[in-house]
Amino acid sequence: MSKTVVLTGAGGVLCSTLAHALAKNGYKVAVLDLREEAAEKVAKGINQNGGNAIGVQANVLEIKSLQRAKQQVDKAFGACDILINGAGGNHPLGTTSNPFLVAEDLINKNDEFKTFFDLDVNGIQFVFNLNFIGTLLPTQVFAKDMIGREGCSIINISSMNAFTPLTKIPAYSAAKAAVSNFTQWLAVHFSKVGVRVNALAPGFFLTDQNRSLLTTDDGSLTQRGNQIIEQTPMGRFGEPEDLIGTTLWLCGDGSKFVTGVVVPIDGGFAAYSGV
Ligand code: NAD
Numbered sequence: 001m002s003k004t005v006v007l008t009g010a011g012g013v014l015c016s017t018l019a020h021a022l023a024k025n026g027y028k029v030a031v032l033d034l035r036e037e038a039a040e041k042v043a044k045g046i047n048q049n050g051g052n053a054i055g056v057q058a059n060v061l062e063i064k065s066l067q068r069a070k071q072q073v074d075k076a077f078g079a080c081d082i083l084i085n086g087a088g089g090n091h092p093l094g095t096t097s098n099p100f101l102v103a104e105d106l107i108n109k110n111d112e113f114k115t116f117f118d119l120d121v122n123g124i125q126f127v128f129n130l131n132f133i134g135t136l137l138p139t140q141v142f143a144k145d146m147i148g149r150e151g152c153s154i155i156n157i158s159s160m161n162a163f164t165p166l167t168k169i170p171a172y173s174a175a176k177a178a179v180s181n182f183t184q185w186l187a188v189h190f191s192k193v194g195v196r197v198n199a200l201a202p203g204f205f206l207t208d209q210n211r212s213l214l215t216t217d218d219g220s221l222t223q224r225g226n227q228i229i230e231q232t233p234m235g236r237f238g239e240p241e242d243l244i245g246t247t248l249w250l251c252g253d254g255s256k257f258v259t260g261v262v263v264p265i266d267g268g269f270a271a272y273s274g275v
Contacts, residue, residue: 002026002027002028002052003027003028003081003082003151003251004027004028004029004030004073004077004078004079004080004081004082005019005022005027005028005029005030005080005081005082005083005084005251006030006032006073006080006082006083006084006138006142007019007022007029007030007031007032007084007086008032008033008058008060008083008084008085008086008087008134008138009032009033009034009060009085009086009087009088009157010029010031010032010033010039010042010084010086011031011033011034011035011037011038011039011041011042011055012033012038012086012087012207013205013207013208013240014086014157014202014205014207014240014243015084015086015157016031016038016042017240017241017243017244018084018086018240018243018244018247019031019042019043019046019053020042020045020046020049020051021241021244021247021248022247022248022251023046023049023051023052023053024049024051025248027082027251028052028053028076028077029043029046029051029052029053029054030053030054030056030069030072030073030076030077030080031043031046031053031054031055031056032056032057032058032060032069032087032138033055033056033057033058033087034057034058034059034060034087035057036055036057039055039056039057040055041055042055043055052077054072054073054076054077056069056072056073057069058138060085060087060130060133060134060135060137060138061129061130061133061134061137062137063137063140063141066137066138066141066142067141069141070141070142073142079145079146079149080142080143080145080146080152081146081149081151081152081153082152082153082154082155082251083138083139083142083143083146083153083154083155084154084155084157084247085134085135085138085139085154085155085156085157085179086157087130087134087138088130088131088134088135088157088175088176088179089127089130089131089172089209090127090169090171090172090209091123091124091126091127091130091171091172092123093119093120093122093123093124093126094119094120094123094124094126094127094169094170094171094172095114095123095168095169095171095172096114096115096116096118096119096167096168096170097112097113097114097115097168098115098168099167099168100167101115101116116170119170119171123171124170124171127171127172127175128171128174128175128178130175131172131175131176131178131179132175132178132179132182135156135179135182136182139154139186143190143195146193146194146195147193147194147195148193148194149194150194151253151256152194152195152196153195153196153197153198153250153251153259154186154190154195154196154197154198155197155198155199155200155247155250155251156179156180156182156183156197156198156199156200157179157199157200157202158176158177158179158180158183158199158200158201158262159172159173159176159179159201159202160201160202160203160264160266160269160270161173161176161177162176162177162179162180162201162262163180163201163264163270164270165177176201179199180199180201180262183197183198183199183260183262184260184262187259187260188260190259191259196250196255196256196258196259197259197260198250198255198258198259198260198261198262198263199261199262199263200243200246200247200250200262200263200265201262201263201264201265201266201270202238202243202265202266203232203238203264203265203266203267203269203270204228204232204237204238204266204269205237205238205239205240205242206237206238207240213225214228214237228269231269231272231274232266232267232268232269232272233267233268233269233271233272234267234268235267236267238265238266238267242265243265246263246265250263
């Protein structure tokens with residue numbers, strides 16, 4: 001019997017690609033997203049390609065919304081076997097304008113320019129909630145039914161900035177470090193009940209969120225874009241499809257003795273000291 005996968009944030013770039021790939025590999029796929037239209041669109045595309053998917057509106061920060069989504073998934077496909085916690089992201093209010101603070105930044109600066117001292121607690125809380133609480137709550141809702149069943153597992157989406165923080169994005173880096181840490185904690189906690197917990201740590205993937213930071217209007221690289229490519233031994237950005245193989249491996253029996261790992265998928269970025 002084919003397994004049921006629930007993916008949050010699956011109306012987005014990376015997890016919609018995973019949703020399509022999982023469906024192609026015979027999984028029943030529940031596409032959850034805050035944006036109902038986006039979830040429906042991805043599910044429709046999967047069904048048109050011969051897969052089996054439903055689109056479900058769900059907010060990963062609201063337990064009631066997740067419980068409603070769970071009812072829809074249970075009714076359509078039965079209990080969730082694999083949960084992929086994909087919803088996540090950054091916020092401009094948790095981001096500094098410059099990588100390094102210099103004394104001049106503090107004088108005569110305009111309101112647009114954000115130093116560490118201007119970071120807004122609301123922006124930081126938004127990022128911590130979305131990435132960390134948004135991983136914890138869906139796990140509480142969907143993992144309970146996994147207990148005592150064979151072959152169930154959870155895949156969180158961390159980031160390579162969890163290993164070493166990236167400049168300018170302290171909130172997002174710390175929130176993803178929390179996701180990696182939670183992945184290990186939960187792997188241990190669930191180890192006696194047969195539920196494996198692992199995470200992907202994607203490197204730099206060119207998506208709508210970061211395209212304007214990394215490329216210019218004519219398609220060439222910004223200074224930050226260039227820096228990233230220079231720091232990536234394999235010399236390119238990731239493509240969403242680069243995440244598929246590791247995800248299928250972590251979902252399947254091939255990884256049945258693997259739990260508590262955070263797998264970098266970053267072209268060597270995290271391994272490279274730059275020298
Ligand atoms: P994306 O913005 O394309 O997708 C994120 C999706 O999450 C969106 O469809 C959005 O509607 C949904 N979402 C936002 N808030 C939600 C909520 N409260 N409840 C439910 N859904 C919500 O982003 P992406 O690039 O596909 O990223 C997917 C995951 O991968 C995120 O966790 C992100 O942090 C992580 N990641 C991305 C990159 C990258 O380079 N793109 C790198 C490392 C990690």
